[in-house]
Amino acid sequence: MGGKQEIAYQHIKNNILNGNYGAGNRLVADNIAKELHCSVIPVREGIRRLVTEGLVEYVPNVGASVIKIDDQTYADTITAFALIEGYVVALAKPLIDHATINDLTKMIEEMEKSLYETNDLLKFDQLNRSFHEKLYEKCPNTALIDLINVLRTKLAFIRKSIFIFIPNRAEESLKDHKEILRLINSDASFDEIEKYVRGHKLKSVEAFREYAKKLKLGEKVGF
Numbered sequence: 001m002g003g004k005q006e007i008a009y010q011h012i013k014n015n016i017l018n019g020n021y022g023a024g025n026r027l028v029a030d031n032i033a034k035e036l037h038c039s040v041i042p043v044r045e046g047i048r049r050l051v052t053e054g055l056v057e058y059v060p061n062v063g064a065s066v067i068k069i070d071d072q073t074y075a076d077t078i079t080a081f082a083l084i085e086g087y088v089v090a091l092a093k094p095l096i097d098h099a100t101i102n103d104l105t106k107m108i109e110e111m112e113k114s115l116y117e118t119n120d121l122l123k124f125d126q127l128n129r130s131f132h133e134k135l136y137e138k139c140p141n142t143a144l145i146d147l148i149n150v151l152r153t154k155l156a157f158i159r160k161s162i163f164i165f166i167p168n169r170a171e172e173s174l175k176d177h178k179e180i181l182r183l184i185n186s187d188a189s190f191d192e193i194e195k196y197v198r199g200h201k202l203k204s205v206e207a208f209r210e211y212a213k214k215l216k217l218g219e220k221v222g223f
Contacts (some may be wrong), residue, residue, distance in 0.1 A: 004038055009046035011036060016055050016066055017157055027056060027064040054154045067157075074158050075205050081151045082205070085136065086198030088148055089180075090190045092139040100134060104181050107131045111174055124170055131177055135184070135197075169207045176200040 012032065015021045027047055029040040036043065047064045050056040054077075058064045067073070107127050114124040129152075139145055180200065183193050 004042035005045045008032070008036060008038065008042040009049050012043070012046050012050060013055065013153075016050070017153075021066050023066050024068045025066045027066065029064075053150045055157060067154075069158055071208075074208060077151060077154055077158060078201065078205050078208075081148065081155060082198050082201030084144060084148050084151065085132065085201055086194040086196075088136040088139045088141070088144050089184075089197045090194035091141055091144070092136045093184055093188075093190070093193055095138040095140065096135075096184055097138075100138065101181070101185055103134055104131060104184070107134065108174070108177055108181065111177070115170055115174060121170065128173060128177075135180070169204065172203065173200075176203070 012021070012027065021027065029043045029047065032043045033040045047056055047058075051058050051064065055067060056064050057067050107130060111124055111127045111131070114120045114127065133152075136145070136148065176196075180193075180197060183196060
């Protein structure tokens with residue numbers, strides 16, 4: 001049964017993340033079970049898991065549906081992510097070795113190339129996510145890693161449901177990454193690292209709010 005539950009869970013999750021099940025769409029267990037040629041039991045279990053991960057919401061007497069995306073959902077999710085990531089990176093710092101430092105350095109170099117030479121913002125975005133994952137991969141607290149991965153999955157869906165890039169944020173983000181790497185490669189304290197990484201992520205919330213405000217005012221915003 002565990003195998004069928006995992007298959008159902010991954011099927012629903014992948015369809016949410018790739019947009020086949022859009023924001024607000026009802027998730028009817030009977031229909032999904034027919035797609036998978038299985039009973040509704042593993043489908044219901046998969047839906048329950050996605051409710052706990054924040055990709056699906058359940059309303060009594062209505063049923064399950066993909067979460068609806070709005071400005072506040074994005075701001076709340078990335079704020080929670082910022083608070084946890086700052087702590088997780090600070091925990092990981094003593095375990096980050098020279099090989100990891102080299103990997104982080106190469107990622108920054110690739111981000112610079114993507115931003116200033118090839119203007120490949122999609123690649124920049126991918127490298128940005130990889131940089132953050134690399135920062136905390138050695139964190140010894142697996143419970144926090146599980147939590148941050150849940151939030152990262154939710155953010156991945158939100159980013160596909162609204163815009164990916166916030167104007168002018170990429171250049172500032174790159175500067176922050178260089179400072180984070182400097183702190184990691186120095187004798188900076190736990191509190192220094194936690195505060196800086198948290199602040200770096202929270203800047204995205206403020207930039208998003210400013211961007212959303214300009215859009216509501218009808219301003220044309222571009223890179």
